[in-house]
Amino acid sequence: MGQRITLTASDGFTLNAYTASPEGKPRGGVVVFGEVWGLNHWVRSVVDRWAAHGYFAVAPAMFDRVDFGYESENYGQDQFKIIGKIFETYSQESALLDMQAAVDAAKIAGKVGVTGYCFGGANSWRAAAQVRGVAAASGYYGGGVPNYIGLTPKAPIEMHFADSDTGIPLEQVEDLKRAHPGADIYTYAGQHGFCNSDRPDRFDEAACTKASARSLNFFHKHLD
Numbered sequence: 219m220g221q222r223i224t225l226t227a228s229d230g231f232t233l234n235a236y237t238a239s240p241e242g243k244p245r246g247g248v249v250v251f252g253e254v255w256g257l258n259h260w261v262r263s264v265v266d267r268w269a270a271h272g273y274f275a276v277a278p279a280m281f282d283r284v285d286f287g288y289e290s291e292n293y294g295q296d297q298f299k300i301i302g303k304i305f306e307t308y309s310q311e312s313a314l315l316d317m318q319a320a321v322d323a324a325k326i327a328g329k330v331g332v333t334g335y336c337f338g339g340a341n342s343w344r345a346a347a348q349v350r351g352v353a354a355a356s357g358y359y360g361g362g363v364p365n366y367i368g369l370t371p372k373a374p375i376e377m378h379f380a381d382s383d384t385g386i387p388l389e390q391v392e393d394l395k396r397a398h399p400g401a402d403i404y405t406y407a408g409q410h411g412f413c414n415s416d417r418p419d420r421f422d423e424a425a426c427t428k429a430s431a432r433s434l435n436f437f438h439k440h441l442d
Contacts, residue, residue, distance in 0.1 A: 220266050222257075225278060225323055227315040234279035234287060235320065236262050238269035246353075246441035247324025250277040251317070251334030251341040253414070254301045256289035260416040264335075271434060273441070274327035278320040280341065284308050293417055310344070317341065317349045329353040329441040333433060335413060336361055339377070346371035354440035356433040359383055359410050363390040367397050374440050376402035378429040380422075383410040404432065 220238035227233065236257045248268045252261035257279050268275035281288045284304045290297055317332075324330045331354040334342040339360025346355035347369035355375040360366070363386060375398075379391045388405070395403050406412065406429060411420035413429065 220262060220269065225316070225319040227319040229315055231283060231315070233282040233316050233319070235276055235323070236265050237274070237276045238265045239274050240269045240272045244274040244327035245272040246437070247327035247330040248273040248275045248437065249320045249324050249330060249332045249345070250275060251280065251332065251338030251345070252277055253336040253338055255291070255293070256281060258289050258291050260414050273437070274324060276320050276324050278316050280313060280316060281308065283312055283316070313341070314344070314348055317345045321345065321349050321351045325351055331355065331437045331441050333357065335359065336411065340366055343371065343375065343377070344369060346373045346375050354437060356436050358413055358429065359386060361385055363394055367394055371398070371401065376404065376432065376436055378432070379403070379405050380408040380410055380412050380425070381405050382408060385410050404429065
């Protein structure tokens, strides 16, 4: 269903992306910000799923400026050494240019929603606050809440967190709720990564099904 493409940011940088188109006229566009493992199998499956729901979907490779083409199916602790090195030179400023390029690409289908998981969940919030053309955002277990709590979304937003996420204490989720009472913020029984079906140690079908249905309804409301 999908295909690999490239996007060009406003500063001329070319990054990898994965995209999938629906059958017939799109309901709108959806940008998928992946986890820290690049455009791997699961992220591509999420893009395909949004296309199956009727949206033109795009996932940008957010680490390409540091490690071009980085992609991994290895969810083991040893992989975090590589990811840690990437974050040593990763720039939020240039990342916004790549987010913008993805949103601009998705605009051909109409209004654009952004979604993402973990690292991509935090990017969903940042995009809603700092990227032009975002009509709605639905982020999943976006880590590092203190780093984006001060950003005010310019579009309707919802966030999905797990009640047993050791990396995102519920206290941070409550802080986010208090700081942004207009945001729809949900918690689910489960742990970090509860929607990644390629990780049986983390995947929680009941929680993911409920959260995914909320995202779909949210985008139907704000994009269609």
